[in-house]
Amino acid sequence: MVQSQGPESLTIGQLAAGGNVGVETIRFYQRKGLLDTPTRESGIRRYGSEDLRRLRFIRQAQAAGFTLEEIRELLELDAGEDRSRARELARRRIQALDAKIAEFNRARDALQRLATECGAGGKGPCPILASFDV
Amino acid sequence: MVQSQGPESLTIGQLAAGGNVGVETIRFYQRKGLLDTPTRESGIRRYGSEDLRRLRFIRQAQAAGFTLEEIRELLELDAGEDRSRARELARRRIQALDAKIAEFNRARDALQRLATECGAGGKGPCPILASFDV
DNA sequence: ATAGGTTCCGTACCATGGTACAGAGTCAAG
């Protein structure tokens, strides 16, 4: 096992574990420009807590529905001066999220209806298609 | 222009238009077993309102987060007798939807925070990563 | 009867977000 040398000197495997992703995913993000590839003093590259923070951000942002490409832009923006662009991206995404949340709630209702009707002890097939005919 | 002959005799193009998808998408769904491929009396296949209903169901179910594979199963179930299986799928999906809705709400809050902090007229970069550090 | 828009069928290609090697190098513990 590779021994830890503090939070500022993680191997790629430790970084991956810390972000709950596979090593290959880290490399994939590096190729996409989402994480940078540190220079190496020895044969092995070392990562710090900032990398871990970025990695975790990526996963959060993904969960918020951002694409990797959008996340790449957000990461650039985080360092830059363009406040309006960041606000714009956030605003758009909030709208998309609101739409999705509403849609999911409608779907939830339809499924609830389905589960109820289907559980009502009747016989024959469940009216699956019908349960979505709003 | 191809003339309509009533709701029970749609061309693939009309079906596609009615379901708000492209013709190629219909064919794709046919290949995947989500829609069936009617026999043709003449050189051109004809579709009916039941096909349109299935097509619309597919889009609804997709919006509810079902994969095409799951949708295929739902469509089979709709005709069959296995009420418990359908209920099970619905139940699982409701749980997944609830989780997603909660996640999206959290993300929404983070983005709202970001937009606010970022819009507060300060100078320098927005604390994008920080806004997701819960 | 011919031109145009559709349809048919097969196959190829695309984006997104990874995942899986192979072969060589590195590193730490025993």
Add this chain to the structure above:
DNA sequence: CTTGACTCTGTACCATGGTACGGAACCTAT
């Protein structure tokens, strides 16, 4: 000083959900 775990680089492959295209057949209005 070897062994075993881990890393590095490059390239290939995967699933999902489509989208595009070529060439032939078809169908309808003129």
